[in-house]
Amino acid sequence: MKRRVVVTGLGVISPNGLGTENFWKACLAGQSGIAPIEAFDTTGFEPRNAGEITGFNARDYVANRKSLKIMGRNIQFGVAATKLAVEHSGLNEQPPEAERFGIVMGSGIVPTDVEEVGAAIMQSLDENHEFQLEKFGESGQKMLHPLWLLKHLPNMVAAHASIQHGARGPNNTIVTACSASTQAIGEAARIIERGDADVMVAGGADSRIDPLSLVAYTLLGAVTTAERDPDKLSRPFDRNRDGFVLGEGAACLILESEEHAKARGATIYAEVAGYGTSFDGEGVTRPSMEGVHAARAMELSMKDAGMSPDEIDYISAHGTSTVLNDLMETRAIKRAMGARAAQVPLSSIKSMIGHLIGAAGALEAAVGVLAIRDGAVPPTINLDAADPECDLDYVPNEAREMKVRAIVSNSFGFGGQNAALVIREYE
Amino acid sequence: MSARRVVVTGMGAVTPLGAGHQRNWERMVAGESGVATIRRFPVETFDVKIAAEVYPLPRVPEDEITDELGIHSRFALVAGREAWADAGLDDARPDPERVGVFMGSGKGILQLDHLVPAAKEAMASGRFEYAGFLRRAMETLSAERRKQERYHQAGTHLGRAVGAAGPNWVTITACAAGNHAIGEAYCALRRGEADVILAGGTHSQIDPMSLSGYATLGALCDRNDEPEKASRPFDRKRSGFVLGEGSGVLVLEELSHALARKATIYAEVVGYGNTGDAYRVTDPHPEGIGAETAMRVALRNAGLEPGAIGYINAHGTSTHQNDAMEAQAIGRIFGPKGEAPPVSSIKSMIGHLIAAAGAVEAIACVHALRTGVLPPTINYENHDPECDQDFVPNQARETAVEYAMNNSFGFGGQNIVTVFRRFASE
Numbered sequence: 001m002k003r004r005v006v007v008t009g010l011g012v013i014s015p016n017g018l019g020t021e022n023f024w025k026a027c028l029a030g031q032s033g034i035a036p037i038e039a040f041d042t043t044g045f046e047p048r049n050a051g052e053i054t055g056f057n058a059r060d061y062v063a064n065r066k067s068l069k070i071m072g073r074n075i076q077f078g079v080a081a082t083k084l085a086v087e088h089s090g091l092n093e094q095p096p097e098a099e100r101f102g103i104v105m106g107s108g109i110v111p112t113d114v115e116e117v118g119a120a121i122m123q124s125l126d127e128n129h130e131f132q133l134e135k136f137g138e139s140g141q142k143m144l145h146p147l148w149l150l151k152h153l154p155n156m157v158a159a160h161a162s163i164q165h166g167a168r169g170p171n172n173t174i175v176t177a178c179s180a181s182t183q184a185i186g187e188a189a190r191i192i193e194r195g196d197a198d199v200m201v202a203g204g205a206d207s208r209i210d211p212l213s214l215v216a217y218t219l220l221g222a223v224t225t226a227e228r229d230p231d232k233l234s235r236p237f238d239r240n241r242d243g244f245v246l247g248e249g250a251a252c253l254i255l256e257s258e259e260h261a262k263a264r265g266a267t268i269y270a271e272v273a274g275y276g277t278s279f280d281g282e283g284v285t286r287p288s289m290e291g292v293h294a295a296r297a298m299e300l301s302m303k304d305a306g307m308s309p310d311e312i313d314y315i316s317a318h319g320t321s322t323v324l325n326d327l328m329e330t331r332a333i334k335r336a337m338g339a340r341a342a343q344v345p346l347s348s349i350k351s352m353i354g355h356l357i358g359a360a361g362a363l364e365a366a367v368g369v370l371a372i373r374d375g376a377v378p379p380t381i382n383l384d385a386a387d388p389e390c391d392l393d394y395v396p397n398e399a400r401e402m403k404v405r406a407i408v409s410n411s412f413g414f415g416g417q418n419a420a421l422v423i424r425e426y427e
Numbered sequence: 428m429s430a431r432r433v434v435v436t437g438m439g440a441v442t443p444l445g446a447g448h449q450r451n452w453e454r455m456v457a458g459e460s461g462v463a464t465i466r467r468f469p470v471e472t473f474d475v476k477i478a479a480e481v482y483p484l485p486r487v488p489e490d491e492i493t494d495e496l497g498i499h500s501r502f503a504l505v506a507g508r509e510a511w512a513d514a515g516l517d518d519a520r521p522d523p524e525r526v527g528v529f530m531g532s533g534k535g536i537l538q539l540d541h542l543v544p545a546a547k548e549a550m551a552s553g554r555f556e557y558a559g560f561l562r563r564a565m566e567t568l569s570a571e572r573r574k575q576e577r578y579h580q581a582g583t584h585l586g587r588a589v590g591a592a593g594p595n596w597v598t599i600t601a602c603a604a605g606n607h608a609i610g611e612a613y614c615a616l617r618r619g620e621a622d623v624i625l626a627g628g629t630h631s632q633i634d635p636m637s638l639s640g641y642a643t644l645g646a647l648c649d650r651n652d653e654p655e656k657a658s659r660p661f662d663r664k665r666s667g668f669v670l671g672e673g674s675g676v677l678v679l680e681e682l683s684h685a686l687a688r689k690a691t692i693y694a695e696v697v698g699y700g701n702t703g704d705a706y707r708v709t710d711p712h713p714e715g716i717g718a719e720t721a722m723r724v725a726l727r728n729a730g731l732e733p734g735a736i737g738y739i740n741a742h743g744t745s746t747h748q749n750d751a752m753e754a755q756a757i758g759r760i761f762g763p764k765g766e767a768p769p770v771s772s773i774k775s776m777i778g779h780l781i782a783a784a785g786a787v788e789a790i791a792c793v794h795a796l797r798t799g800v801l802p803p804t805i806n807y808e809n810h811d812p813e814c815d816q817d818f819v820p821n822q823a824r825e826t827a828v829e830y831a832m833n834n835s836f837g838f839g840g841q842n843i844v845t846v847f848r849r850f851a852s853e
Contacts, residue, residue: 040557041556041557041558042557042558042561043558044558044561044562045558045561045562045565067708070708098705099702099720102701102703103703107599108577108578109534109576109577109578112537114542114545114546114549114555114557114560115555117537117539117542117546118542118545118546118549118550118555118560119550119555120539121539121542121543121546121547122546122547122550124539125547129547131539131540131543133468133469133472133635134469134471134472135472136472136539136635136639137469137470137471137472137473137635137639138472141473141635141636141639141643144636144639144640144643146643146644147643147644147709148640149637149640149641149643149644150644150708150709153599153601153838153839154578154599155599155600155601155837155838155839155841156708156839158703158839158841159703159708159839159840159841160708162703162704162705162840163705163706163707163708163840165705166705167703167705168702168703168704168705168716168717168720169701169702169703170701170702170703171600171701171702171703171840171841172598172600172607172611172701172841173598173599173600174596174597174598174599175532175578175579175597175598175599176579176582176595176596176597177577177579180579183596187596187611190614190618194614194618196701196724211557211560211561211564212564212568212573214561215561215564215565215568215573216568216570216573216574218565219565219568219569219570219573220570277594277595277596278524278592278593278594278595279527279528279586279591279592279593279594279595280592293592296524296592413579414577414579415577415579415580415582415583415595415597416583416586416587416595417579417582417583417595417596
């Protein structure tokens with residue numbers, strides 16, 4: 001018989017709230033965390049709003065302060081989320097056996113520090129103001145922080161966090177863009193299920209609020225450049241949606257074998273019951289429009305959980321606010337859920353926090369756990385004008401109190417990777 | 428229910444010794460070095476001027492060379508297609524939904540020269556102005572080129588190239604990533620999530636930024652005058668690793684699926700261990716506690732006693748710390764020289780392929796099992812008392828082996844060990 005995997009802790013660093021309860025309260029209140037970018041000057045540029053983390057002091061979370069200088073922004077968020085989750089689960093007081101305690105994180109490109117690279121480039125110009133590699137080798141490279149490489153490795157979230165928590169078990173970092181942290185949670189659950197660990201920290205951390213990402217996503221046409229109030233920009237499933245808003249942050253779940261959680265008397269919030277993943281190869285930012293492969297990830301996750309669509313009470317949607325994704329996802333949900341699609345509420349917290357890319361799935365899974373815990377689901381805000389092709393119940397604008405026994409959490413990546421989780425009430 | 432078994436039915440490699448897994452094996456057995464002075468860009472002013480480059484770059488169909496195809500993705504396409512064809516999957520046409528792609532990958536290259544106009548504009552006033560940077564970057568950067576850098580690109584390109592619609596994921600556990608993908612693919616196949624998974628790694632970081640980044644970490648060997656002697660794992664005079672690049676991909680397949688289509692079976696994957704050091708992000712644990720545990724977990728997972736292992740393909744990077752730590756960890760599990768199995772590091776010949784290293788090393792393990800020949804550790808000239816094992820110095824050796832162990836230890840403390848078995852039909 002397969003080992004059951006339960007959730008015993010959460011940690012969230014979100015643009016609309018630092019800490020799980022602040023995040024959850026804000027989501028239920030429909031509070032947006034999207035605002036003008038503070039990290040750097042965006043004068044004259046569109047977009048200039050994002051789901052930025054503000055009021056975050058890494059020193060509150062990172063035990064080894066010396067290591068802060070080699071931790072990129074998303075690494076700091078990631079380590080902070082793991083700390084919150086470990087404390088929430090009580091594992092800081094009851095440390096698990098080190099070798100049976102692991103971590104899997106979803107992550108992405110750690111933003112290049114353009115100021116630093118800019119200085120290195122300027123140092124590498126010749127008398128004609130042309131860039132010369134010889135000069136970069138001679139003096140330009142000295143402008144870079146000597147340990148810059150470490151600052152920019154995505155596996156450093158898991159590396160720093162494993163050191164902070166003494167986790168010597170399985171250690172992995174998944175980098176499949178928007179699906180990364182959903183896959184991370186799924187893979188971590190599998191590790192416990194097959195008996196390779198008793199406790200896993202699983203989630204994701206990402207930050208794309210930097211000049212290069214802003215330019216790259218804008219060039220792709222994926223982010224909204226509309227002139228609207230910042231909190232109105234992200235509007236998944238709304239007829240006037242026109243692209244996503246970049247975000248940053250992190251979230252972690254503590255996954256534990258049922259046995260281990262019970263033995264230490266842990267509070268069990270939910271069970272990770274199923275995971276499914278698939279690939280659609282039809283274009284990097286264009287999802288397969290019929291949603292066949294996205295639907296397959298959902299179907300596989302329900303099959304893995306041994307559950308039927310009728311047993312699913314809520315879907316934590318990928319809902320990015322792009323024209324294509326939201327249409328495709330609506331179709332995928334219809335395909336995977338059949339007649340149930342018309343009844344099951346779904347919502348996208350990206351309406352409030354933007355797209356956290358490699359961390360998105362982890363925050364959305366956390367929403368699923370909290371919905372089960374508290375019997376309430378967050379709204380999709382800014383859903384003002386119905387899109388005839390997006391005709392499901394997206395929980396528009398107001399949170400809803402309801403009994404939630406099981407949820408599906410969806411993630412569909414730019415690279416074509418799709419992943420879905422089934423999280424259910426623990427019985 | 429009896430556990431599903433996992434076998435290797437195809438392989439592909441692109442390394443500094445060339446393209447083709449068979450050709451690579453022949454050159455490794457001959458003890459050839461792929462390390463040379465860097466040819467891709469002028470290196471006169473760099474402290475480290477050597478690397479193990481894939482030179483020239485392997486060919487891919489003209490229409491695939493787009494702005495978004497980074498060098499590392501190109502390597503993955505070439506190695507992955509070779510593995511696919513080698514396994515006879517062109518003809519077998521497995522159900523796409525039951526075919527997955529698991530890759531270890533590094534990032535694509537940050538091309539400094541593309542950023543020059545934006546940097547100049549940003550610095551026009553003497554201090555960095557973001558508005559200027561953004562404005563100019565929008566005009567000069569290309570979204571397609573920016574995509575190259577994304578970590579998931581190799582999995583995406585390879586998944587599309589072979590039409591694999593099953594599980595697709597990319598891991599970035601640094602130097603352990605390629606071996607990690609193999610270990611996780613083995614677990615996924617055993618669990619029944621797919622029938623066939625292309626698993627391996629790809630990496631290319633021989634660019635000015637990365638070269639200087641690794642060099643300032645003090646990790647690279649700067650024996651610029653004798654490139655082919657630079658990588659010398661376990662030798663007392665080792666002084667850092669040599670940056671390599673390339674890709675290795677294995678077709679892993681569930682046994683009954685392979686038998687049903689009468690595939691050639693190269694070897695069986697029988698064990699996997701994964702641990703974290705939880706020590707330091709810059710150094711491995713000095714006593715190799717994490718590495719030792721990973722080897723023990725892999726043995727337990729395979730249901731083997733240490734004495735069953737006939738060959739260890741070492742991580743053996745040629746850095747002082749790794750090699751001493753690894754040799755000692757091996758000694759604690761397998762006993763002293765004479766008792767422990769032979770250990771060798773092909774990094775002596777092809778350098779350190781980072782995220783691809785573990786996959787190419789797995790291919791070497793499979794060939795060793797098949798042919799009864801162990802690849803050598805070249806440049807092994809000076810005995811180091813801290814590394815006291817049989818490293819198959821300088822000459823390949825004929826030895827029939829039943830089980831081979833593949834070690835990979837990543838920067839940041841991820842330790843991955845896989846175990847392969849010679850395949851005998853029963």
